[in-house]
Amino acid sequence: MMIHTNNYILNIKELWDDVPEEYLSHKERYENAIKKAFIVLKVLRQLHTGNIQITDHRTPTNVYSIQDGIFRNVNPLLIHIGLFWSTIAAQASTEQQAEWLQPDSSMIGTYVQTELGHGSFIRGIETTATYDSTTDEFILHTPRLSAYKWWPGGLGNTANACLVMAQLYINGTCHGLHIFLAQIRDFDTHKPLPGIKVGEIGPKMGFNTADNGFLGFDNHRIPRTNMLMKNVQVLRDGTYVKPKHDKLTYGSMLLTRVTLISDLAYQLSKAATIAVRYSAVRRQSPIKSNEPERQILDFVSQQHKLFITIASSHVYRVVGLWMWNSHKRVTADIHEGNMGQLPELHALACCLKAISSRDASALVEQCRLACGGHGYMMASNLPQIYAYTTAAVTYEGEYTVLLLQTARYLVKFWRLAAEHKPLPQNFAYFEDYIKKNFEQWRNSPEGIIEGFKAIVAGKTKAAYDTLQCNLRNGREFEEAWNMASVQLTNASEAYARSLLCEVFWKETVQLSTKVSKSLAIVLEQLAELYLMYWALEKHGDLLLYSTISRNDIEALQSRYEELLALIRPNAVGLVDAFDIRDEVLCSTLGAYDGRVYERMMEEASKSPLNEDVVNESFHKYIRPVTMKNKL
């Protein structure tokens, strides 16, 4: 059947709510979401098997992105689709994949790693998987309350299987964390299997349809062949065959961190679309007293809040793709047995995931504030986008924890530089910094990129020197590291920013040669705006670590303001170009037709509090008090 999938999905009536989901109870929201999730899953399966064919080259992406509109919150099958299948595909042996990755499988799975007691420090995970060679089984066990799994999406009510991260024990020896496939509910009745305690963790700031759950095992047995065995094996006699790299088990986290960058770009484009369109419709105060009220988008301070959001969405789209391609290359190398590029990929993914999620949530919040009071309405959809985006600062590796991973990588190269040992080309600037080979400041994108590299070098040096000083004062390495951790995270943050600036600028310049002259001009303006914005934000660091002067900063400020004016006429066109349908934006403020006030009134009329002209609480509670002496 040849179908244009977007229209197909848009026409499935059950996927679209008459009553906004905010008016539903926690339970009703889940039930509504799960109904929709299985309609979407069916469409995805039909796409997979070719029963529905793609007539639009962008369709696979759109099926996923349109889910934001269908669920407004989160698809309870997000982890089933996004992490369960991908982890099996990446970490299970060929035979396991053939058995488990069937399109008509009965398994609805999730990725179960975090525990009540441990999320960031995963070596501290307490769930055990003990090999019993007499029965050829692993025994999964939750030894205490803190070992209960806590958080996995879809675990509460939906999943009947999961990939569980547990400490592997063979003959009393702990071999560390490994991943096991465990069935947790009966496929037919959906009742928890004996030895399984499973449930949902309750309402959260966002992710309220994600069905996050808890799970405990009471000596639950699974076949030995349920350990994911692509990179590591346990043989029938209990022999342990080590992986080629001891962090390959962490591969799903690495992949998700990479994919999140593009997802966050998309969330930013939604927030920018809403806030820019609203700012073009909204008029408040004249600029000159004798003039009519102006579109709020004409206020330069409003442009300052919004254009960086448009630019940042492009940055994370470009850098997300760049990281995706790096991940593909490194994974292909790993298949060939070459692990050499893995540490770099991990270091990049950590800091870029941390900064992209932090930037995205700060900018979404900025867009919400830029819409004034109306941005606070759920019907603007900005609160939901914020709640979704800010969760990404924590999940898949908490912000600070990930920056500290990247800091390990930076410190290694600084040590090489300090000891005058050879450095890879991409860290040659560390040596320049040590030799004080400072470039003369240039007020240009290239100059700013060099300036950011000087900040990375300067901050890494400061952190490294503090670390060494702590060591000289007799501290043990881990303690010295903890004492330097504020400076270490600062160095990582600067490193991420320098990467973002460099990759975005270079890719934009390259892209500009392939598109029309007029488009190239706008793309370069956005890229330049991004670099100028961050140079001005970090001007204190530039003064500390580069050769920039006060005059240079003033010139940067003027150019930045010039760019705001240049971008203003294209602002609405730029967000229209994100091409996000009204059904996905779900925003009274951001719809394409600009009927903001009409839509707000239409949404308000859906409030159950408007169902009765006089609410019954008046008779029960208000009237007895207000009319007490008058009756």
Ligand SMILES: CCCCCCC/C=C/C(=O)SCCNC(=O)CCNC(=O)[C@H](O)C(C)(C)COP(=O)(O)OP(=O)(O)OC[C@H]1O[C@@H](n2cnc3c(N)ncnc32)[C@H](O)[C@@H]1OP(=O)(O)O
């Ligand atoms: C679009 C999808 C939407 C998704 C929806 C949301 C779903 C959310 C799901 C989740 O949140 S799942 C749970 C995610 N949990 C985490 O991310 C936990 C974060 N913690 C960690 O990753 C680790 O604990 C740690 C912080 C990396 C430390 O691990 P560990 O204690 O084992 O490390 P060390 O022994 O200290 O060794 C560090 C050493 O290892 C290297 N390394 C660490 N991770 C990786 C990796 N993934 N790949 C490659 N290498 C890795 C690291 O570079 C260090 O190397 P050296 O410096 O020692 O050379």
Ligand SMILES: Cc1cc2nc3c(=O)[nH]c(=O)nc-3n(C[C@H](O)[C@H](O)[C@H](O)COP(=O)(O)OP(=O)(O)OC[C@H]3O[C@@H](n4cnc5c(N)ncnc54)[C@H](O)[C@@H]3O)c2cc1C
């Ligand atoms: C919406 C959502 C969905 C999730 N989905 C899943 C899922 O599907 N599957 C799953 O397994 N998990 C999931 N998680 C769990 C998530 O991965 C963890 O919450 C996350 O890894 C952070 O761990 P934590 O909660 O233990 O935070 P903690 O590590 O306790 O962090 C608390 C504070 O301690 C600091 N801190 C901790 N360690 C260090 C350190 N070494 N150095 C410096 N500071 C430190 C942190 O910076 C932070 O400020 C989800 C979480 C959320 C919010």
